[in-house]
Amino acid sequence: MEKNIEHYTWIDGIVNELKARNAKKHVIHGMWTPSGYFHIGNARSELMTPMLVFSTAKEAGLSADFNFFVDDFDDLDKIPGGIDVNKEEFSEYLGKPLYEVPSPVAGYKSWSDYFAHDIKDVAEKFGTRPDWHSSYESYRKGLYDDAIRIVLDNSKTARNIMVRVAKAQKPDDWIPIMVVCENCGRSATTTAIEWTGDVVKYKCFQDREYAKSCGHCGEVKPEKGRVKLPWRLHWPATWFAFGTTFESAGKDHFASGGSVETGHAFMREIFKTEPPYQVGVEFVQIDGKKISGSVGNVISLPDWLEFAEPEIMRFLYVSYQPSTAIEFSLQSNKFFLLTDRYDEAERCYYGSQSLTEKRTEQLKRQYELAQIRQPGKQPVQFSYSTAAMIVQAVPNKSISNIEKILKTMGVTKELTEYDRKRISLRIELMEKWLSKYAPEEIKIKINQTAPVPVVSALSEDEKSAVGDVKKALEKNISESELQSEIYEIARSHNVEPKKFFQILYRILITKDYGPKLGPFMIALGKDRVKSVLNSVE
Ligand SMILES: [Zn+2]
Structure with missing residues (x-):
C-alpha cells in the first residue's frame, strides 16, 4: 500500500529516491577515520543514517548491502585531546597510517583497532551489523588497484578538477598519489615525481608540521597497499571500487568546492560513472559545544548505553531531519523531553494516545523505525523522569517494591516479563546517569526533618x-x-x-x-x- 507522503519520515523519502534509481543492488556506506573516539555525532552521519536507510530499503523490497569503512590507512596527524598517552612516545608515529600506530591502550593490535573496537562491539546493540571493511586491507587486497591506475592515467584531468572545482593550487606535473615510503613508512612526506605506466617514482623530501621526511628516493608498483589516494580521490575511488549508491556525510564536506563537489567531478570525468545519492548531515552539539576530546564532552556509543536505551538514540536521529543541527544535553531537561517524546510516540504507535492525524502518523512511523525488536503489545510506561525520581527517593529499588509503587501511581495493568525488564533497565540507566552525568543542582536528597x-x-x-x-x-x-x-x-x-x-x-x-x-x-x-x-x- 502506498504511504501518504505527509506521514513519511525523511528516511522514507531517501528510500523513494533510491527506488527511482533502479539499481540492481544498493550499496550503502558509512566511513570513519579511527583517529579518536567514535562519538554520537559521528554515529549520526556514519552509522545511524546509513543503517536506517539500509533497513528501510530492505523493508521496501530493495536489494541492499551496508558497508562500514574504517579508514585506517589515514595518517596519524595529531594526538587527539582527551587521550591519556605520552605524547613524546607517540610523536615518532605521526605521519604513519593509523593501522601501523601502536594502540594507546594495552590489548589492541593498533591505534585504529583500539578506537574501532568501540563501534564494532556495540553496533549490534543499536540494531545493526554492517559489513566491516578496513581501508588498509582493501588497498592491500588490490581492491583499489583499478581506481589507482585510472587516476594515474588521468593526472591532468584530476589536476584540472582540483583547480576548477576546489580552487586549489597544484603543480602542473601533479601526480595525485601518496606513496608509502619504503624506508620510513610515512606517506604524508613523500611526493610522486613520475608515473612510468608501470611504476611510480617518488622521493621522501617533504617535511610536514607534524612529521619529518627521511630523504629516501625509490619506485614502487602502485598496487597492493604500496600507495594510497589522497582523501579527495580516495572517497570517489571507494564509490567506484564498491559501487556505492548511497552515502551520508558530515555537512562540512558539502561546502562549495568541498570534497563532495570534487568527488562528483572525479566520478563523472575520471571514473566515468555516476556518484552515489548523498545526504549532508548536520552536527550534534553537546551543551552548546562541538563534540571534542579536548573539550571533554565526547559521548561514545558505549557511554550512551550507560544512560539510555539504544532505541532512544535511533528515535533521536529518526525524528530530526539530517539538515537540522541537534543540541543534546545530559545536564538540562532536554534529555527527559526526548525520552518523554519517545514514550509519547509509543502511546501513539499502540493507539492509546492520538494527536492530529499527521502528527500521530509521523510519531508512529518514527517509533517503528526506532525499534530494534517489536515488543508486541504496549508495554507499561515508566518514564525516565519517574525512574530518576524513584532512584533518588526510594531506598528499596527491588522490582517488587517498584511494582507496589506503580500500583499507588495508578498502574493497574499486570506487569509482563518485558515490562519488568524494561523498568529495571531504566532504573539502572538513571542510577548511572545520576552518579556520572547529572548536574548537582538537579539531584535530590530527602530530608529527615524540615530545615x-x-x-x-x-x-x-x-x-x-x-x-x-x-x-x-x-x-x-x-x-x-x-x-x-x-x-x-x-x-x-x-x-x-x-x-x-x-x-x-x-x-x-x-x-x-x-x-x-x-x-x-x-x-x-x-x-x-x-x-x-x-x-x-
Ligand atoms: Zn621516508
Whole structure:
C-alpha cells in the first residue's frame, strides 16, 4: 500500500529516491577515520543514517548491502585531546597510517583497532551489523588497484578538477598519489615525481608540521597497499571500487568546492560513472559545544548505553531531519523531553494516545523505525523522569517494591516479563546517569526533618496548610488527587499555590522545585512524608 507522503519520515523519502534509481543492488556506506573516539555525532552521519536507510530499503523490497569503512590507512596527524598517552612516545608515529600506530591502550593490535573496537562491539546493540571493511586491507587486497591506475592515467584531468572545482593550487606535473615510503613508512612526506605506466617514482623530501621526511628516493608498483589516494580521490575511488549508491556525510564536506563537489567531478570525468545519492548531515552539539576530546564532552556509543536505551538514540536521529543541527544535553531537561517524546510516540504507535492525524502518523512511523525488536503489545510506561525520581527517593529499588509503587501511581495493568525488564533497565540507566552525568543542582536528597530556617519563616496560615497536607496523606488518595488536593489546601488557607509548592519542596528536599509533587510524595511513601511534615510545628 502506498504511504501518504505527509506521514513519511525523511528516511522514507531517501528510500523513494533510491527506488527511482533502479539499481540492481544498493550499496550503502558509512566511513570513519579511527583517529579518536567514535562519538554520537559521528554515529549520526556514519552509522545511524546509513543503517536506517539500509533497513528501510530492505523493508521496501530493495536489494541492499551496508558497508562500514574504517579508514585506517589515514595518517596519524595529531594526538587527539582527551587521550591519556605520552605524547613524546607517540610523536615518532605521526605521519604513519593509523593501522601501523601502536594502540594507546594495552590489548589492541593498533591505534585504529583500539578506537574501532568501540563501534564494532556495540553496533549490534543499536540494531545493526554492517559489513566491516578496513581501508588498509582493501588497498592491500588490490581492491583499489583499478581506481589507482585510472587516476594515474588521468593526472591532468584530476589536476584540472582540483583547480576548477576546489580552487586549489597544484603543480602542473601533479601526480595525485601518496606513496608509502619504503624506508620510513610515512606517506604524508613523500611526493610522486613520475608515473612510468608501470611504476611510480617518488622521493621522501617533504617535511610536514607534524612529521619529518627521511630523504629516501625509490619506485614502487602502485598496487597492493604500496600507495594510497589522497582523501579527495580516495572517497570517489571507494564509490567506484564498491559501487556505492548511497552515502551520508558530515555537512562540512558539502561546502562549495568541498570534497563532495570534487568527488562528483572525479566520478563523472575520471571514473566515468555516476556518484552515489548523498545526504549532508548536520552536527550534534553537546551543551552548546562541538563534540571534542579536548573539550571533554565526547559521548561514545558505549557511554550512551550507560544512560539510555539504544532505541532512544535511533528515535533521536529518526525524528530530526539530517539538515537540522541537534543540541543534546545530559545536564538540562532536554534529555527527559526526548525520552518523554519517545514514550509519547509509543502511546501513539499502540493507539492509546492520538494527536492530529499527521502528527500521530509521523510519531508512529518514527517509533517503528526506532525499534530494534517489536515488543508486541504496549508495554507499561515508566518514564525516565519517574525512574530518576524513584532512584533518588526510594531506598528499596527491588522490582517488587517498584511494582507496589506503580500500583499507588495508578498502574493497574499486570506487569509482563518485558515490562519488568524494561523498568529495571531504566532504573539502572538513571542510577548511572545520576552518579556520572547529572548536574548537582538537579539531584535530590530527602530530608529527615524540615530545615529549621524554612520552618521559622512560615506564617501561621502556611503552617496550618502543611498540617492539612498531612491529613490528606491519611486518606486513600491517588497521586493525581493528591496533586489537586494540594492546590485546594493552598487556596483554602489563602496561600498562593505556587508558593505553597515551593514551601513543600523546601521542607522535603531543601530546594525551590522538584519532581511533580503528587507522584513524588506517593513514591516517597506517605509515612515518610508525614514524618518530615511532623517536624513543622
Ligand atoms: Zn621516508
